[in-house]
Amino acid sequence: MQIEEFLENSARLHPNKVALICKDERLTYRQLEERANQLAYALIEAGVQRGDRVVTFLPNSVEAVVSIFATLKAGAVFSVLNPTTKPDKLTYILNNCRASAMITGGPNACATAAWGRIPHLHSVFMLDATDAQAESVRAARKHLIRLEDVGTAGDATPPAKKCIDIDLAALIYTSGSTGHPKGVMVTHLNILSAATSITTYLENTSDDVVLNVLPLAFDYGLYQLLMMFKVGGTLVLHDSFAFPTVVIDKMIHEGVTGFPIVPTISAILLQMDLSKYSFPKLRYISNTAAALPVEHIHKLRSLFPNVALYSMYGLTECKRASYLPPSQLDKRPTSVGRGMPNEEVYVVDEAGNRVGSGVAGELVIRGANVMKGYWELPEETDRCLKPGPLPGEKVLYSGDLFRADEEGYLYFVGRKDDIIKTRGEKVSPREVEDVLYGIDGIAEAAVIGIPDKILGNAIKAVLSLRAGSQITEQDVLRHCRTLLEDFMVPKVVEFVASLPKTESGKISKRAIVERQQEPAEPALKS
Amino acid sequence: MHSEMAGQAHFQRDVRNFIVNNFLFGQPLELQADESLLRKGVIDSTGVLELVAFLEGEYGIKVEDDEVVPENLDSIASVAAYLAKKLSSRS
Numbered sequence: 001m002q003i004e005e006f007l008e009n010s011a012r013l014h015p016n017k018v019a020l021i022c023k024d025e026r027l028t029y030r031q032l033e034e035r036a037n038q039l040a041y042a043l044i045e046a047g048v049q050r051g052d053r054v055v056t057f058l059p060n061s062v063e064a065v066v067s068i069f070a071t072l073k074a075g076a077v078f079s080v081l082n083p084t085t086k087p088d089k090l091t092y093i094l095n096n097c098r099a100s101a102m103i104t105g106g107p108n109a110c111a112t113a114a115w116g117r118i119p120h121l122h123s124v125f126m127l128d129a130t131d132a133q134a135e136s137v138r139a140a141r142k143h144l145i146r147l148e149d150v151g152t153a154g155d156a157t158p159p160a161k162k163c164i165d166i167d168l169a170a171l172i173y174t175s176g177s178t179g180h181p182k183g184v185m186v187t188h189l190n191i192l193s194a195a196t197s198i199t200t201y202l203e204n205t206s207d208d209v210v211l212n213v214l215p216l217a218f219d220y221g222l223y224q225l226l227m228m229f230k231v232g233g234t235l236v237l238h239d240s241f242a243f244p245t246v247v248i249d250k251m252i253h254e255g256v257t258g259f260p261i262v263p264t265i266s267a268i269l270l271q272m273d274l275s276k277y278s279f280p281k282l283r284y285i286s287n288t289a290a291a292l293p294v295e296h297i298h299k300l301r302s303l304f305p306n307v308a309l310y311s312m313y314g315l316t317e318c319k320r321a322s323y324l325p326p327s328q329l330d331k332r333p334t335s336v337g338r339g340m341p342n343e344e345v346y347v348v349d350e351a352g353n354r355v356g357s358g359v360a361g362e363l364v365i366r367g368a369n370v371m372k373g374y375w376e377l378p379e380e381t382d383r384c385l386k387p388g389p390l391p392g393e394k395v396l397y398s399g400d401l402f403r404a405d406e407e408g409y410l411y412f413v414g415r416k417d418d419i420i421k422t423r424g425e426k427v428s429p430r431e432v433e434d435v436l437y438g439i440d441g442i443a444e445a446a447v448i449g450i451p452d453k454i455l456g457n458a459i460k461a462v463l464s465l466r467a468g469s470q471i472t473e474q475d476v477l478r479h480c481r482t483l484l485e486d487f488m489v490p491k492v493v494e495f496v497a498s499l500p501k502t503e504s505g506k507i508s509k510r511a512i513v514e515r516q517q518e519p520a521e522p523a524l525k526s
Numbered sequence: 527m528h529s530e531m532a533g534q535a536h537f538q539r540d541v542r543n544f545i546v547n548n549f550l551f552g553q554p555l556e557l558q559a560d561e562s563l564l565r566k567g568v569i570d571s572t573g574v575l576e577l578v579a580f581l582e583g584e585y586g587i588k589v590e591d592d593e594v595v596p597e598n599l600d601s602i603a604s605v606a607a608y609l610a611k612k613l614s615s616r617s
Contacts, residue, residue, distance in 0.1 A: 059565075084567050106565075242564055242571040243599070245592050268571065272591045423572070454572060478551035486570055 289424030
């Protein structure tokens with residue numbers, strides 16, 4: 001089975017059912033299927049071939065949803081990028097995956113003015129292109145197709161199938177420890193396996209209405225779409241949680257049954273007075289990306305007494321690794337549970353041998369949900385996909401340390417590398433440090449995570465300046481903001497005379513972290 | 527009416543200063559008073575919290591949960607109008 005069939009099957013079974021609600025638009029499965037078919041034909045017409053990469057660079061929107069399924073229907077590989085991605089990184093990714101087409105629109109579409117530096121890209125599908133935007137694309141000898149000129153109805157027949165289920169369906173970019181983003185290669189079969197396991201334990205049916213406020217570039221957000229279309233449910237797509245009461249009103253109005261959150265959303269929710277609302281339809285809340293503080297779990301349980309709360313853990317490389325059945329939550333609030341249906345997870349020591357309960361080690365994931373590797377990064381792939389129990393088999397080493405209790409429930413211990421989780425997103429300190437070193441006058445830079453009530457971890461930059469440099473915190477942050485996505489921009493900057501070093505003369509992150517004597521930083525800047 | 531307009535212009539200046547300093551870190555960006563801060567990528571969900579904290583700290587008002595809506599907070603002009611309304615209802 002291929003992922004575009006999630007939409008095709010639901011369009012056949014529930015043609016007139018509302019599949020997607022986004023702002024003022026409500027689209028049925030049939031309408032979405034027709035629009036996706038039209039765009040698929042336009043992609044093929046533009047020269048997109050089986051296995052080509054097509055980048056979607058749009059905010060959460062109907063067009064983003066249509067573009068994902070259209071790309072798959074054309075036999076190509078989709079990659080959704082966060083709309084706050086800055087031009088340099090966007091250019092890097094377009095070149096890294098050698099995208100042949102890009103689907104974009106809105107004010108961010110001009111974020112990549114560097115069309116001339118992206119040789120493989122031959123077609124740009126743009127929504128509401130201004131004359132200047134259209135001209136800049138054409139000047140680089142690329143084909144500009146106005147998205148609004150692509151038909152919205154007509155041929156209801158999808159293009160002929162070209163792929164098989166072990167072909168790539170998506171590249172999902174994630175932070176890499178080297179500083180450059182890595183493309184996680186997932187096949188149709190990977191997505192089908194993960195979506196089947198997750199919808200099984202969440203007990204999703206076509207009666208579900210899921211509210212998604214997370215970016216579709218984030219696998220957790222993307223899967224809300226894929227899973228609802230798989231079961232024939234309804235997705236309410238929103239672009240952020242910035243205005244919580246707007247989201248809550250929508251939840252109640254649309255009779256939302258499932259609400260996926262990250263700890264930052266829970267922190268915001270718990271600051272509000274929710275006593276005047278009731279959520280009679282809400283069936284479950286799921287959390288992943290980072291563990292919910294136990295205090296949040298207790299408060300959410302009392303605010304939503306009849307709602308199942310799922311604590312989950314995963315990484316893009318396998319989509320999801322574990323979930324805690326809600327019935328276990330009161331007994332083991334700090335656990336992220338056990339492996340999903342049709343998946344095996346276990347803890348190993350440094351030599352790769354399974355360890356017993358209570359012993360910390362690296363979590364290994366075995367299942368058809370595990371990615372094929374990182375796009376064109378064989379060495380990085382070999383570091384996390386290692387031989388498994390069967391000859392020739394590869395299993396995923398998560399890079400996360402866990403211990404299991406006697407019944408096999410998992411507890412997070414820490415990370416093997418220095419990746420920071422902030423707002424549920426992974427940030428590579430190296431990526432931020434590379435940007436900081438680009439500022440003239442900075443001698444040394446180290447980026448660490450510090451505890452933060454809202455963000456989980458806040459990014460802190462510790463810097464030393466060259467003699468005579470007059471750089472201020474404002475200068476540093478302004479520079480970061482132009483080159484990094486919002487969640488990567490440091491929240492705190494500290495200037496020091498020099499950074500502590502190890503015996504070999506390298507900057508010692510450990511010593512810097514140990515210096516952070518203060519307890520929790522205030523959640524927000526004053 | 528005249529003084530209310532003048533007050534709003536004053537609020538717009540304060541709010542713009544706060545936004546430019548806190549979210550753009552002084553980076554010059556063409557930002558119309560009625561442009562959506564969210565869509566322009568200037569603020570996000572934690573940015574809205576910071577904006578609320580600024581309004582409460584600077585003007586001594588209490589921003590109620592149901593006032594945290596785009597009509598009140600999604601552009602420099604709407605924040606200024608919200609502030610003017612909020613402060614006049616207090617006096």
